[in-house]
Amino acid sequence: MINQDTLKIKLAQLVDYAKDNLSLRLEDESFVTNTLLATFGLGAPVTDTEGYGELQKDIVDPIVDYAAESGMIKEEERLLFETKLLGSVTPMPSSVVDKFDVIAANKGVKSATDWLYKLCVANNYIRMADISKNIKWEHSGKFGKIGITINLSKPEKDPKQIAMAKLLPKTGYPSCLLCPENVGYAGNLNHPARQTLRIIPIKLGGESWSLQYSPYQYYNEHVIALSNEHRPMAVNGDTLFRLLDFVDTFPHYFIGSNAALPIVGGSILTHDHYQGGSKVLPMFEVGARKNFACKKFKDVKISIADWYNSVVRICGKNKFEVHETATNVLEKWFDWSDESVGILCNTGEQHNAVTPIARKEGDGYIVDLILRNNRTDEAHPYGIFHPEEKLHNIKKEGIGIIEVMGLFILPGRLKSELETVKDYLCGKKNVDLKELNDAENPMFKHAPTILQLVNDHGTGRDRVFADKVVTDYVNDACEQILECTAVFKNDEQGQSAFDKFMTAGLGYTQI
Ligand SMILES: [Zn+2]
Known part of the structure; x- marks a missing residue:
């Protein structure tokens, strides 16, 4: 453990770091220094800091070690304490908003988001050290490139837990992880500390919303717009208008x-x-499979995107025409049933849904509407348009907006489990059916995969070969998962049902 003199140096270095990297103003230096000294019960500060090295290794870790070893905090509270420490040297939310506005006014909104993003990385709100542990690769699939990430920085959730969370009464504070009241929240072992979170007020469709970055960064500058009001998710014409408003304000980001x-x-x-964010997601890069014209707006281009699932793409320069066209598709889809392909929009509860995404290209708007349906039946208790059960070893949770666009965020458990699958192919582990059929064994869910791969490739393979086999298997599973989410399958029957929706349902003419 460092002694008190070294602790004082580390605290002074933290303040220096904040001045250089967190836009901490000179006027706040004494205030912040005194707050830190009081936290540790120290008297006068030191003035000679000898430079500060790396934030985590040279400043934060020694200070948090001191707090843990001196009994100020419990071992499991280290991250909470670290966040408090970095929150105390991050400028107040109002200062951050003011600076964001000044940069936006003088240098443009992209410079302002660049600055905010850097701040969120520099104060460890976005924990790049954890995120860089994620395993990432790309796969050239049937309809284009897809991205695959094994997420080692966030725990996974079961779809049923998520559905239950929606039913929970509004108790507790903050009501959820996205409420604006999270700013400055000290956190506890069930709710992350958010002293380092800073959000920017924005207007969308005349409503008050906020902009923040995701702490998990599934792709570059992963941004979140949140309603200032804690109210359930809803997708309707107003949603589409807010998305278009967002890309007017932040044309360098997509939003969905x-x-x-x-x-x-x-x-x-x-x-x-x-x-949203700055990343060009795989679905954006694919062209049109079929083009359609609508009578009302001659300048609006409508197409079916050439992608795994069912995407209606609307492009145009007139925001109101694009909005009206997209709203029409949305509303028609909500009421569209086609029993020939298993689509029932409502069986006493609503099943048809849409994942909408907006972006700008030059002065034109592009809205992608991914048609979804969440109906379940006896044969598909997890969802008819959800990954089949044989793919649940790879992904069981709901397939959300990021995945349907072709960027897979797979659970962290797969890192070690896939290594074990390779062990079977390399003969490092023997196929023991009793062991594989034991539901308590984490490899139980992979048993059919292991038996299939061993049957196809044997057990005398080297690691390089096994790596390739397992990666190919995951790539193929991800493509299959995307196909599972398609309400109109990519076969003759599915595509003709899609055409029927576009022509008979929406009144468009194929061109
Ligand atoms: Zn909330």
């Missing part, structure tokens, strides 16, 4: 909403929010 129903929605259905 998860569908508002369980199974096809995201992990948080209780708080209306959108997700």
